[in-house]
Amino acid sequence: MRIKGIMGYFVTYPVTKRICRIFGIGQEVMTLIEGDEKALLFDTGMGYGNLRQVVEYMTDKPLEVVISHGHGDHVGGSYLWDEVYLNEKDWDLFHRDTREGRISTMNVLMDQRGYDRLTDNEPYVEVRDIRLKPLNEGDVFHLGGYDLEVVALPGHTPGSVMLWNEDDGVVLCGDAICRHTLLSVPGRAGLEFYRDQLRGFLDKYGDRLNFVLSSHNPSPEQPKIFYDTLESVEGVLSGKYKGYPDAFGKLIGIPLMAAKEEVGLEGFCKDGGLGNITWIDR
Numbered sequence: 001m002r003i004k005g006i007m008g009y010f011v012t013y014p015v016t017k018r019i020c021r022i023f024g025i026g027q028e029v030m031t032l033i034e035g036d037e038k039a040l041l042f043d044t045g046m047g048y049g050n051l052r053q054v055v056e057y058m059t060d061k062p063l064e065v066v067i068s069h070g071h072g073d074h075v076g077g078s079y080l081w082d083e084v085y086l087n088e089k090d091w092d093l094f095h096r097d098t099r100e101g102r103i104s105t106m107n108v109l110m111d112q113r114g115y116d117r118l119t120d121n122e123p124y125v126e127v128r129d130i131r132l133k134p135l136n137e138g139d140v141f142h143l144g145g146y147d148l149e150v151v152a153l154p155g156h157t158p159g160s161v162m163l164w165n166e167d168d169g170v171v172l173c174g175d176a177i178c179r180h181t182l183l184s185v186p187g188r189a190g191l192e193f194y195r196d197q198l199r200g201f202l203d204k205y206g207d208r209l210n211f212v213l214s215s216h217n218p219s220p221e222q223p224k225i226f227y228d229t230l231e232s233v234e235g236v237l238s239g240k241y242k243g244y245p246d247a248f249g250k251l252i253g254i255p256l257m258a259a260k261e262e263v264g265l266e267g268f269c270k271d272g273g274l275g276n277i278t279w280i281d282r
């Protein structure tokens with residue numbers, strides 16, 4: 001794999017010999033994984049700038065493009081390729097993506113951070129018809145000396161998936177788990193469902209988990225993020241955490257509650273925990 005620090009609108013962040021993260025302007029992080037025979041791009045980001053040119057500079061191996069879930073800040077660059085893998089449960093979300101929707105998301109981010117908004121004439125990728133290929137729990141991508149297994153972790157969206165590599169003990173998780181995980185199913189039902197998904201993942205993979213790559217932080221996270229997130233969910237369900245109105249929810253006009261109070265914008269909990277959760281208070 002070849003990298004330059006800055007390529008077009010993207011910044012690269014090497015993690016291991018085989019894994020490099022690609023950081024976009026919308027605070028989104030894509031991941032390129034290179035095996036001996038093939039490469040895999042996990043997520044295509046906000047669709048701001050030509051990610052395909054960057055990836056083709058970095059690797060000349062045949063490429064599979066895999067999307068973690070159907071949100072616009074993860075699918076926006078997909079139209080630069082002819083086909084991508086995505087769990088069928090998120091295909092309708094994918095089809096709701098528009099260039100205008102991504103511009104509006106970017107505006108929310110800029111407002112939240114106090115920057116001037118970008119103009120509408122920025123290099124956002126245009127939507128076009130491309131082929132979606134189904135992605136299922138247990139599918140394995142064999143890259144040559146490096147395998148990535150698809151693990152479903154619904155909660156953020158119905159079709160959210162992660163990629164697991166046994167040798168490194170790494171999980172690439174999209175938004176399925178991050179510092180500040182937003183659950184899509186409203187209220188208590190969503191919390192209980194997500195708690196069960198997390199417990200299931202930790203039962204199966206927890207003792208082999210070395211590090212975690214989530215989609216809105218380029219640095220590797222410790223496995224602690226899974227346990228802290230589970231603790232947040234359990235705390236809300238037990239009544240230990242009453243919750244705080246979430247500032248981001250106010251910005252996007254959704255009644256979101258967060259389990260824990262945070263400092264700053266990057267999802268750091270005041271109690272030092274790594275895994276806050278937000279849910280729709282309905």
Ligand SMILES: [Fe+2]
Pocket residue numbers: 069071156175
């Ligand atoms: Fe998302």
Ligand SMILES: [Fe+2]
Pocket residue numbers: 071073074175215216
């Ligand atoms: Fe996201």
